[in-house]
Amino acid sequence: MSQPELLSQDFELGFTYTRSTGPVVGRFLTDLRDRIIVGIKGSDGKVYVPPMEYDPVTAEELSEFVEVGQSGEVVSWCWVKEPRDSHPSAVPFAWALIKLDGADVPMVHVLRASAESEVSTGMRVTARWAEETRGFITDIDGFVAAGDES
Amino acid sequence: MKDIAIVSFAQSDCVRNAGAKNEVELIMPVIKSALGAAGLSTAQDVDFTCSGSCDYQQGAAFAFVLGVDALGAVPPIKESHVEMDAAWALYEAILKIRMGHADSALVYGFGKSSPGELPTVLSQQLDPYYLAPLWVDTVSLAAMQARMMLDQGVMEEADMAAVVARSRRNALANNPHAQLKGEVAVEQLLAEETWVSPLRKHDCCPVSDGASAMVLCTVEKAREWGKPYAVISGIDHRIETHNLGARDLTRSVSTEQAAAVAGVSDGAIEVAEIYAPYSHQEIILTRALGLGSETVVNPSGGVLAGNLMMASGLSRIGEVAQRIINGDIKRGLAHATSGPCLQHNLVTVLEAA
Amino acid sequence: MSEEREMITGIEVPIYLKYHFTAGEATARFLSQVRQGKLVGQRCPSCNNVYLPPRGSCAACGVATTEEVEVADKCTVESFTIVYIPIPGNPIQPPYVIANLIPDGANISFIHLLSECDNDTVHRGQRVQAVWKPQEEWDYAMDNIRYFKPLDEPDVPSESIGKVPVTGWEV
Numbered sequence: 001m002s003q004p005e006l007l008s009q010d011f012e013l014g015f016t017y018t019r020s021t022g023p024v025v026g027r028f029l030t031d032l033r034d035r036i037i038v039g040i041k042g043s044d045g046k047v048y049v050p051p052m053e054y055d056p057v058t059a060e061e062l063s064e065f066v067e068v069g070q071s072g073e074v075v076s077w078c079w080v081k082e083p084r085d086s087h088p089s090a091v092p093f094a095w096a097l098i099k100l101d102g103a104d105v106p107m108v109h110v111l112r113a114s115a116e117s118e119v120s121t122g123m124r125v126t127a128r129w130a131e132e133t134r135g136f137i138t139d140i141d142g143f144v145a146a147g148d149e150s
Numbered sequence: 151m152k153d154i155a156i157v158s159f160a161q162s163d164c165v166r167n168a169g170a171k172n173e174v175e176l177i178m179p180v181i182k183s184a185l186g187a188a189g190l191s192t193a194q195d196v197d198f199t200c201s202g203s204c205d206y207q208q209g210a211a212f213a214f215v216l217g218v219d220a221l222g223a224v225p226p227i228k229e230s231h232v233e234m235d236a237a238w239a240l241y242e243a244i245l246k247i248r249m250g251h252a253d254s255a256l257v258y259g260f261g262k263s264s265p266g267e268l269p270t271v272l273s274q275q276l277d278p279y280y281l282a283p284l285w286v287d288t289v290s291l292a293a294m295q296a297r298m299m300l301d302q303g304v305m306e307e308a309d310m311a312a313v314v315a316r317s318r319r320n321a322l323a324n325n326p327h328a329q330l331k332g333e334v335a336v337e338q339l340l341a342e343e344t345w346v347s348p349l350r351k352h353d354c355c356p357v358s359d360g361a362s363a364m365v366l367c368t369v370e371k372a373r374e375w376g377k378p379y380a381v382i383s384g385i386d387h388r389i390e391t392h393n394l395g396a397r398d399l400t401r402s403v404s405t406e407q408a409a410a411v412a413g414v415s416d417g418a419i420e421v422a423e424i425y426a427p428y429s430h431q432e433i434i435l436t437r438a439l440g441l442g443s444e445t446v447v448n449p450s451g452g453v454l455a456g457n458l459m460m461a462s463g464l465s466r467i468g469e470v471a472q473r474i475i476n477g478d479i480k481r482g483l484a485h486a487t488s489g490p491c492l493q494h495n496l497v498t499v500l501e502a503a
Numbered sequence: 504m505s506e507e508r509e510m511i512t513g514i515e516v517p518i519y520l521k522y523h524f525t526a527g528e529a530t531a532r533f534l535s536q537v538r539q540g541k542l543v544g545q546r547c548p549s550c551n552n553v554y555l556p557p558r559g560s561c562a563a564c565g566v567a568t569t570e571e572v573e574v575a576d577k578c579t580v581e582s583f584t585i586v587y588i589p590i591p592g593n594p595i596q597p598p599y600v601i602a603n604l605i606p607d608g609a610n611i612s613f614i615h616l617l618s619e620c621d622n623d624t625v626h627r628g629q630r631v632q633a634v635w636k637p638q639e640e641w642d643y644a645m646d647n648i649r650y651f652k653p654l655d656e657p658d659v660p661s662e663s664i665g666k667v668p669v670t671g672w673e674v
C-alpha cells in the first residue's frame with residue numbers, strides 16, 4: 001500500500017454543562033455576587049477560602065461560614081509571559097496563591113500586574129470586582145497590589 | 151497472598167506528534183511486543199486486561215473503547231479501564247490476581263496529547279467550581295509550587311537545572327525512546343529565559359504521543375511459562391486533598407506514606423524511576439522516597455525526556471522491571487503520579503526472584 | 504445580608520476545548536478513496552473478515568489489517584431503526600431510517616441512512632444501493648453518499664446476512 005494522505009482538521013469540543021452548587025459552594029457564590037468573600041471553618045478551626053464542603057483531614061461536614069477580608073498576602077505566584085487563549089487575561093499576568101486576611105488557607109486566583117518585577121512573595125493584594133457580579137468565581141476579576149484596586 | 155511477577159514490558163518512542171496513528175495503531179505494536187516477549191500472542195492468552203488513558207487528551211470520546219480493537223477480544227475477554235495513568239491499571243490488575251480472579255494480565259496505557267493543548271486540557275481536571283472556570287493550567291500550578299521551594303530555600307534554580315541536565319544525559323546514554331536527550335550544561339540551562347516564571351521550558355516535561363504495555367502474572371505462572379521475571383514486593387498509592395492551598399506543596403506526604411507501606415526502606419534501592427513532570431518535583435520526590443546517593447535516579451531520563459501522559463507511570467515500573475529481568479539490578483523502585491502538583495502518588499518496589 | 508436574597512443553586516460552566524485531529528492511517532486511506540467515489544475496506548489476514556470502514560485492525564483477532572478490498576455500493580440491511588425525535592444539530596427531519604448495512608464483499612456492517620423507501624416496510628435482508636451526491640461535491644466524507652435506497656432484488660435470507668458474497672460480487 002502507498003502512504004496515505006495526511007488528513008487533519010481543527011475542531012472544538014464543547015461540554016455545555018450546568019452544575020448544582022449545593023449549600024456550601026452556593027453560599028460562597030451568592031456572597032461573591034454581593035461582593036462579599038466568605039470562608040468556612042474546618043474541624044480544627046482553620047478557615048478555608050473558598051469554603052470546602054468537607055474537612056480534608058477529618059471528612060467532617062462543614063457549615064460554619066466566616067466572612068474574610070478582601071485583602072491578603074501572596075503566598076506564592078508565577079508569571080505568565082505568554083497567556084493562553086483560555087486564560088483570563090490577554091496580557092501577561094500572574095497566578096497567585098493568596099491568603100486573605102482572616103483565612104488560614106490560601107486560594108488560587110489571578111493577580112494582575114503590569115510587570116513581573118511588581119510581583120513578590122509576601123506582597124499585599126486586594127480583590128478587584130468585576131463590573132457585574134453574577135455568582136461565579138470570576139466575580140473577583142482578579143487581585144491587584146493593595147492600593148491599586150479602584 | 152500470591153506473589154506477582156512482571157514478565158515483559160514494551161514501550162513506543164515518545165514523539166511530539168504521532169500524526170496519522172489512531173489509538174489502535176499506537177497501541178498494537180507495544181501490545182504485540184509485550185505479549186510476544188512473554189511467549190503469548192493475543193489478549194486471549196491472559197486472564198485479564200486493563201488499560202489507562204484519558205479521552206480528553208485527543209478529544210475523542212470513548213477512544214479507550216476503540217483501543218480494544220487492538221486486543222483480539224472475540225470471544226469476549228475480561229477487560230477494564232482506568233481514566234488514569236496505566237500504573238493504576240496495573241494496580242487494578244494486581245488486585246484482580248491477588249483476589250484469585252486471574253493468574254495473568256495484560257496492562258497498557260496510551261496517550262495522544264498532540265491534538266490538544268495539554269496544560270489547558272488538564273486545567274479541566276481541577277475543582278469544577280473554583281479552579282476549572284479560571285482555566286488555571288498545570289504548568290502554572292507547578293510553577294507556584296517551585297516558587298515556594300525557592301522562597302523557602304529548599305532548593306536553588308541550579309538544583310533544578312542539574313535535574314534537567316542529568317535527565318538529558320541519561321536519556322542520551324540509555325533511552326532510545328526519549329524525545330529530549332543530549333549533553334547540556336547547567337550554566338547553559340540557567341542562561342535560558344523563564345517561561346512560566348520561575349520555570350523555564352526545560353524544567354517542564356515535553357508533550358509526547360505513544361504507548362506502553364506490560365504482562366504480569368503469578369510467580370507460579372511465570373515459572374510455568376519459563377520466563378525470567380521481576381517480583382513486585384510492595385505497591386501502594388495515596389492521594390491528598392484537591393485543595394492546593396491546604397497542602398504543603400514543598401513536600402509529598404502521600405509519596406512518603408506510599409513508600410512506607412510499599413517497604414522502600416527494607417533494603418537498598420539500586421535504581422529509582424520517578425515520575426516527576428517538572429524538575430523541582432524530582433527534588434520533592436527523592437526526598438519523600440528517602441533516596442540517597444547510592445540510588446541511580448531516572449537512568450532513562452524520566453519524563454523530562456518524554457512524557458506519555460497516561461502511560462509514563464506504567465513505563466517507570468517497566469523501566470525498573472526490565473533492568474531486573476535483564477539481570478542488571480536486584481532491587482529498585484518506581485513511582486507514578488497523577489493530578490496537579492503531585493496530588494496522587496503510587497510507589498512500587500520491585501525485586502529479583 | 505438580607506434573608507430573602509436569592510441563593511445560587513447552580514452555575515453554567517461551558518467548556519470548549521480546541522483540537523487538531525489527525526485521522527489514523529486506515530481512516531485516512533478510506534476517506535481518500537471515498538473522495539474518489541470508492542468504498543475500500545481492509546481484510547483480516549487471519550479470519551478474512553472485511554472491515555468497512557477499516558480501523559487498521561481486526562477487532563476479533565487483534566491483528567493489523569493491511570490488504571485493501573474494494574466493495575460494492577450495494578448492501579444488505581442487517582438491522583435498522585426509525586427515528587421520530589429531532590436530534591439537536593442534525594439537519595435531517597424525522598421520521599427517518601438509520602440502518603446497519605453490510606456491503607457486498609464485506610461481512611461487517613456500517614451505519615448509514617435509508618431513504619426513498621416506505622418506512623413501514625423496511626426489513627432485514629432488504630437489498631439497497633447508495634445514492635451518491637454529484638461527483639463535484641465529493642469530499643473526504645461518508646456523506647458523499649446521501650443515503651441508500653431500496654433495490655428491486657430478492658431479500659437475502661436472514662441466516663445468510665453478512666455470511667456470503669451476493670449479487671455477483673466476487674470475494
Ligand SMILES: [Zn+2]
Pocket residue numbers: 547548549550551552561562563564565
Ligand atoms: Zn480477524
